[in-house]
Amino acid sequence: MYRVMVLFGGRSGEHEVSLASARSVIAGLERAGHEVVPVGITREGRWLAGGDPLRELEASAGGKDGTSGPPTLAAHRPPAEIGSVDVVFPVLHGPYGEDGTIQGLLELAGVPYVGAGVLASAVGMDKITMKKVFAHHGLPQVRWVELTRKRWRGCRKEALRELEEELGFPCFVKPSNLGSSVGISRATDPEGLAAALDAAAELDRRIIVEAGVEAREIEVSVLGNEDPEVSVPGEIVVRRGEFYDYEAKYSEGGMELRVPAGIPEETAAEIRRTARIAYEAIDAAGMARVDFFLERGTDRVLLNEINTIPGFTATSVYSRLWEASGLPYERLLERLVELALERHAGKR
Known part of the structure; x- marks a missing residue:
């Protein structure tokens, strides 16, 4: 078993989403027998360690600073515990967590961490650069x-x-x-x-x-380092709003995930093959969710984007697709920890 630091919260607009992911990840790791060290980051960029930082951030989620009192640590200072854990599990969505910034800090600290490295995180976050990389590899995209x-x-x-x-x-x-x-x-x-x-x-x-294209939205989950695996495809059906926006993603009843997606086997194979190419194109590691459009009328597969730290509750798309592929949530978390340690060892 390992000592795992789970990082959550953060300065992006996806702060609350991160808290929900972190609660699920922490519970799953503890059920698997790992020792969890929770560390929160407020909306202002202050690090909280010791006590119950997740509860503290959840209790004050509507506040400006994201804390209910003085910060546990000085502003913007990573906790000393970062050097005493076996691996760090960042559950930080969006800027200042998914874009290579926290990954760079962890590289400097020399600590193994779950997920993509600095380059892949930055490319996956920047839609323009990401699409240029995909175009270089000849992957089909919308104009x-x-x-x-x-x-x-x-x-x-x-x-x-x-x-x-x-x-x-x-x-x-x-x-x-x-x-x-x-x-x-x-x-x-x-x-x-x-x-x-x-x-x-x-x-x-x-x-x-x-x-814009008239299309169905299909997603797959990818797991691995040098030899990544791809899950069964799932289809996103929007129940609220005109398209798959923030509200549809995170409000109750906003979307439905159909797993497996009702698509021909050859189309599913093409999507999985393209997802793997996209994953390797940005040099991703650990995990990613890859999103596609399936154009209505032509069934043309179009690559939309890659997400290197997808939502991570037990009911999020990423984990549900792996569950449908035969990999339960706790085992998925353990596999990600193993991949982080494997990747770190390969750098030496």
């Missing part, structure tokens, strides 16, 4: 255009005209470096596109705009 905040604010009419000509309507506007569908808007006309670009520009200096 997309990148735009900077400076260009949008300085050349609005020209940018709108180019986007309309290149992509048409509907289209989707996304901040390049936010996860979990945060800040994504669907635009159906020039006025809506301008409003969506204004909103995205408030959240990120780089923006990606993608052509």
Whole structure:
């Protein structure tokens, strides 16, 4: 058995999602017999160790600082326990947790950690860079255009005209470096596109705009280092809203996951093969969820994105797909710890 530090909370807009994932991960690791060292990070970037940091963050989730009192540790200082654990399990979604920043800190500390390294985390987080890497590998994607905040604010009419000509309507506007569908808007006309670009520009200096497609949403989970395995595919059916946005993902009844997806075996095989290529293309490790569009009418498979720290409760898509593939939640957690230790040993 191992001493596992679970990191959760964080400075991103997915703070509450991280807390839900952490509660499930901590319980699963403890049921498997591991010693868990919980460490929380507030919305302000302060680290909390000792006592019950998960309860403290949950109790004050609506507060500005994310704490109910003085910080347990000085601001932005990792706890001393980081050097006394066997492995770190980051359950930090979005910026400052999934983008290579915490991974860089753990690399400097020389501590094994679950999941992708600095490069893969950064590429997987940045939608524009990710899509360029996928294009280099010849992977099928929807048409997309990148735009900077400076260009949008300085050349609005020209940018709108180019986007309309290149992509048409509907289209989707996304901040390049936010996860979990945060800040994504669907635009159906020039006025809506301008409003969506204004909103995205408030959240990120780089923006990606993608052509809309009539498609089913299919996802698979990937597990492994040098020889990754891919789960059975599942289909996301949106029950609330026009598309799979943040509310649909995390509100009760917002979506339904159908496992296995009702698709032909050859299509499932193509999706699994493409997911593995995408995983290896960014040099991912440990885990990732890979999302696809299956275009209606043509059944054309289009790669959407890769998520290197997906939601991690026992009922999240990532774990449910592995459950359906014959790998129960506690064993999945143990396998991720083993992969982290294997990857760390391979660096020496």
